[in-house]
Amino acid sequence: MEGSGTADKEENFRVPLSDVVSECVKRWFKDTLKEARAGDINMQVLVSQMYSSGYGVSRDAEKAKAWMTRASKSRPSVWRVSDKRPGYNASDSDSDELKEEDS
Template identity: 75%
Template sequence: MESSNNNDSSNSSNNRLPLSEVVSECVKRWFKDTLKDAKAGDINMQILVGQMYYSGYGVPRDAQKGRVWITRASRTRSSVWKVSDKRPGYNASDSDSDELKVDS
C-alpha cells in the first residue's frame, strides 16, 4: 500500500503548473473581466484596458486598440491621455491630483 501512496504523491506533483503559467492565466482572466466592464461603460476600466493593450499586459500588445480605449475614456475625462502609457492600474485620478498640486 505504501507504493500506491508514493505514486499518488508523485502524480499530484506532476500535475502542478509552473507559477508563471498560473500568473499568466490570472492576468488573462483579469483582462477579460476588465474588458467586460469597459464595454459596459466603466471609464476606469476603459482606461485600464487601454493601458493593458499599450503594455501588452494580459493581452498581446496593440497600441491601436489601446488608443481606441483611451479615446473612449477621454470623452469623459480628458486627463486620461497622461496615463495611457503608464503601467496598468496607474490611475488617471493620480495624475489629476498631481496636476492640481502643480497649478496651485
C-alpha cells in the same frame, strides 16, 4: 499498496508559478474588458493601458488608442495616463503634477 498511483501523481503535480501568474493576468484582462464594454470609464482606461503595454493581452497600439479615446469622451484627463503602466490612474497623475510644482 492501495492509494498509490494516479492519485499520488496528481498530488505531486506542480504548475510553475509563472504559468499561474500568466493565467491570472489573462483573466484580469478578460474581466476588465467585460467591465470596459459595460461602460466603466476606469476599466476602459485600464484596458487601454493593458493593450498599450501588452499586459495580459498582445500589444495593440490601435486598440489602446481606441479604448482611451472612448474613455476620454467622458473624462478628457485620461490622456495623461495613456502611456502609464496598467493601474496608473489620473488621480496618480494629479499627485505627480503637484510634486513637480512643489519642487
